[in-house]
Amino acid sequence: MPTALLLAVLLAGFAFFVLRIESDALAAGHHLVDTRRVRIAGHDWVPRDWEDRIAARLCALGPIESRERDALERAAAEIAALSFVSEVGEVTTVWPDGLSVDVKLRRPAACVRVGERYVCVARDGTILPGNWGLPPDTGRGRLPVLGPLDWSTDGLRPGDVLEGAAVVDGIAIAISLFDELTPSELERLGIVLIDAREARNATVENPGAQLFLEDRRLVLFGRAPNVEAPGELPVRQKWQHLSAALDLLDDPSADDWDLVDVRWDRAVLRPRLAPEEAVDWESR
Secondary structure: OOOEEEEEEEOOOOOOOOOHHHHHHHHOOOEEEOOEEEEEEEOOOOOOOHHHHHHHHHHOOOEEEEEOHHHHOOOHOOOOOOOEEEEEEEEEEEEEOOEEEEEEEEEEEEEEOOOEEEEEEEEEEOEEOOEEEOOOOOOOEOEEEOOOOOOOEEEEOOOOOOHHHHHHHHHHHHHHHHOOOOOHHHHHOOEEEEEEOOHHOOOOOOEEEEEEEHEEEEEEEEOOOOOOOOOOOOHHHHHHHHHHHHHOOOOOOOOOEEEOOOOOOOOEEEEEHHHHHHHHHHHH
């Protein structure tokens, strides 16, 4: 469930004596909230320009009269209209000239390529504003990319919603990846492309979802964790298999590999093929 965040218009003063300050503040017009000053608090990472987007929305309203409920409700409605906001709670005045709004943001879970840039995708498939030259780094690791990279996503705009089983399954794998792997493992993993088009068709012969890693490495993943299937290996064990395979890359005595099948009780590694036989994730 998205984390409850606190959206606060920054305070401009400090109250030493509440009754004295209240009288002076009202006389000086400090009951007007400066909507140009916005801070998002209570979250470890949000895209860099979201505060500016909120401030721009509120700034169009002009100074907000913090004592007028209609003005506060208009401010809440402007915030709720933003594509990265899923829910807006109560608006309360913060003395002397600020206000706070309980907001639930749509948390980025993955990204897609739009043209030559990358945009974030929320857990519910909503396209979020902002773009990057590479999949954005959240501080724990880079957001995985939802494939395939076939240019079908070029027309996407903030607020659009991705649909379909491949999107749902790809996002479920992306969420699981961040839940199960440590920051150091995510850093070592690097950029990941998730192709979940075959996730629900996985069989012994069909590898299901595939994860394309840097350095032309491929992970056969099977079904996504949001779909229950008899005999499917628990997703935590799949990630443990991948982590162990990554450990081998740091072992100078171990052979390099370009494919790991994590669907079984014992992972299967394939020694690296010749470069012309390997599959580049950018081609997916």
